[in-house]
Amino acid sequence: MTAPLLTTLFPNIDDWAELGQACLDTLLMLGGSLALTVLLGLPLGVLLHLTARGQLAPMPRLNAALAFAVNVLRSVPFIILMIVLMPVTYFLVGTRLGIRGAIPPLVIGAAPFFARLVESALREVEHGVVEASQAMGASTWQIVRHVLLPEARGGLIAAVTVTAIALVGYTAMGGAIGAGGLGDLAYRYGYLSYKSDYMLVTVALLVVLVQLIQALGDWLAARSARRRGR
Amino acid sequence: MPAPSRSGPAVIRFLDVHKSYRVGGRDVPALEPFSLDIADGEVFGIIGHSGAGKSTLIRLINLLERPSGGRVLIGDVDMTALDEPALRAQRRRIGMIFQHFNLLGSQTIADNVAFPLRLAGARDEAAIRARVAELLARVGLEAHADKYPAQLSGGQKQRVGIARALANRPSILLCDEATSALDPQTTASVLDLLAEINRELKLTVVLITHEMDVVRRVCDRVAVLDAGRIVELGAVADVFLHPRHPTTRRFVEEALPEEAAAGEAPFARVPGRILRLSFRGAATWTPTLSRVMRETGVDFNILAGRIDRIKDLPYGQLTLALEGRDVDAALAALRGAGIEIEELPR
Structure with a gap:
């Protein structure tokens, strides 16, 4: 290992294992919260789409209520949301700290955002295709499952990518109030202890993570477009 | 029909x-x-x-x-x-x-x-x-x-x-x-x-x-x-x-673009009576027009016409100017042969 070189470049970083652990924590928070965000946000986005005026199941009141709730959650800055949600978090997972404590606010912060992206991806599906399916006797559920979601696949992949990257930012913010991970290291060592090499390394790692997510998302989107023969 | x-x-x-x-x-x-x-x-x-x-x-x-x-x-x-x-x-x-x-x-x-x-x-x-x-x-x-x-x-x-x-x-x-x-x-x-x-x-x-x-x-x-x-x-x-x-x-x-292009009162300067004859089906296959004209001694001038199909039905439509003493007899004979006739305003 090139330990002497690393020591010269980053004199304040004495525990690389801690940095490795922080990386892992960030990835776990990201993976866990992204999975739950999609699980929660996808149905919410579908519901927002279906209940809108002129869509398959127009329910103006429900739509307005959902849209309002989504807008409220989206207008609270994440770091405030995290503090406000602490009792809820404690009730849900039994702690306010660590990876487990971070996941509820991450999901509640990101799911409405993701739901809006899902809604706009579904809106891009041509109405004619939906009408043709209705003419073939498809039920609303069949249209969602076999028409809207597959036809919007490219947009949905992009939505997951954008949400994952937003979640990377959220996890870093979460670090400041006890969630752990790279954001926590950057905040504690880099900001509070003036160890700027910590800041540099964590930021570099976050940049790499975001790049990887974007590249993966682009690759999946391109593959889905190729499958459509484009 | x-x-x-x-x-x-x-x-x-x-x-x-x-x-x-x-x-x-x-x-x-x-x-x-x-x-x-x-x-x-x-x-x-x-x-x-x-x-x-x-x-x-x-x-x-x-x-x-x-x-x-x-x-x-x-x-x-x-x-x-x-x-x-x-x-x-x-x-x-x-x-x-x-x-x-x-x-x-x-x-x-x-x-x-x-x-x-x-x-x-x-x-x-x-x-x-x-x-x-x-x-x-x-x-x-x-x-x-x-x-x-x-x-x-x-x-x-x-x-x-x-x-x-x-x-x-x-x-x-x-x-x-x-x-x-x-x-x-x-x-x-x-x-x-x-x-x-x-x-x-x-x-x-x-x-x-x-x-x-x-x-x-x-x-x-x-x-x-x-x-x-x-x-x-x-x-x-x-x-x-x-x-x-x-x-x-x-x-x-x-x-039928050519008819639209003719505009208003297209036959104002043509002598005689202006008639539109429509033939359908079997009527398009027989030389009725020339036979009737010969028998009645009426002169005809073709102003417009087409022969085409409507789905499987062949049809012809001719716009004619007729001149002569026996135009009415000619029209009756044509109608008798199953040809539809409309008189057009000039």
């Missing part, structure tokens, strides 16, 4: 149906109250300009649009009285094709054609594959099963649409401006395919269009729609050769 007798009893019945949309708190009528029967096995055309209500009318058949009043019967089923599951079951028996094809871009051609089968609950993959192969063969696309819609031409996409519409062996096929996005040559081949399907599968076809030529080529009967009202209805040959409503006349003129 009555409609061709190939068609049977009414399979689609509109009973005092009307439709209006609510726009800004006000009811705006799209279709005035009307009743209409479409017979089993016929190709029924609905022609109108955009905004005339034809898209609404065709969608009333499978209840993609719900009528504001009146009833729509398919066979003896009142579509307007069905609950959702029963309506979906009925819709599976009515195929529909669209101007913009509306295929699933994320699915192969084979999967697009299999889609209505799967929606209807088909699970036996071998049977689905066999049916899809049969349908693709009918529309001449066997070689394209594994392609995606984006890889096909417009005409090919519409053929996929037709195969998909036929998958559940419907008794009715609705065509929503099915050829409006296609070039003339492709239009002709798609219309030929529709006529063939109508003939071989004994399917009732309802099509909407804004082109009289589409009606002339494939339809048995036609309804002319103008501002939400059916202003003319009848056998295509009658409507085409003797249009009465101004809107119908405009549609016919669009299909």
Whole structure:
């Protein structure tokens, strides 16, 4: 290992294992919260789409209520949301700290955002295709499952990518109030202890993570477009 | 002349149906109250300009649009009285094709054609594959099963649409401006395919269009729609050769550009009586005109004319100027031979 070189470049970083652990924590928070965000946000986005005026199941009141709730959650800055949600978090997972404590606010912060992206991806599906399916006797559920979601696949992949990257930012913010991970290291060592090499390394790692997510998302989107023969 | 007798009893019945949309708190009528029967096995055309209500009318058949009043019967089923599951079951028996094809871009051609089968609950993959192969063969696309819609031409996409519409062996096929996005040559081949399907599968076809030529080529009967009202209805040959409503006349003129170009009072300087003779079917094959003219000693001058087909019916239409002492006798003899005659204003 090139330990002497690393020591010269980053004199304040004495525990690389801690940095490795922080990386892992960030990835776990990201993976866990992204999975739950999609699980929660996808149905919410579908519901927002279906209940809108002129869509398959127009329910103006429900739509307005959902849209309002989504807008409220989206207008609270994440770091405030995290503090406000602490009792809820404690009730849900039994702690306010660590990876487990971070996941509820991450999901509640990101799911409405993701739901809006899902809604706009579904809106891009041509109405004619939906009408043709209705003419073939498809039920609303069949249209969602076999028409809207597959036809919007490219947009949905992009939505997951954008949400994952937003979640990377959220996890870093979460670090400041006890969630752990790279954001926590950057905040504690880099900001509070003036160890700027910590800041540099964590930021570099976050940049790499975001790049990887974007590249993966682009690759999946391109593959889905190729499958459509484009 | 009555409609061709190939068609049977009414399979689609509109009973005092009307439709209006609510726009800004006000009811705006799209279709005035009307009743209409479409017979089993016929190709029924609905022609109108955009905004005339034809898209609404065709969608009333499978209840993609719900009528504001009146009833729509398919066979003896009142579509307007069905609950959702029963309506979906009925819709599976009515195929529909669209101007913009509306295929699933994320699915192969084979999967697009299999889609209505799967929606209807088909699970036996071998049977689905066999049916899809049969349908693709009918529309001449066997070689394209594994392609995606984006890889096909417009005409090919519409053929996929037709195969998909036929998958559940419907008794009715609705065509929503099915050829409006296609070039003339492709239009002709798609219309030929529709006529063939109508003939071989004994399917009732309802099509909407804004082109009289589409009606002339494939339809048995036609309804002319103008501002939400059916202003003319009848056998295509009658409507085409003797249009009465101004809107119908405009549609016919669009299909016959040279007549429209002649403008107002085109025969003002021609001597004699101006007459339009229409020959249909067998009358087009006999030299009636020259025989009658010879026998009556009347002189004729041909001002305009055409010989063409309306679906399977050959027809001729000649505009003549007649001069001589026995013009009336000549006209009587022509009428006696089954030729329709109209005197035109000069």
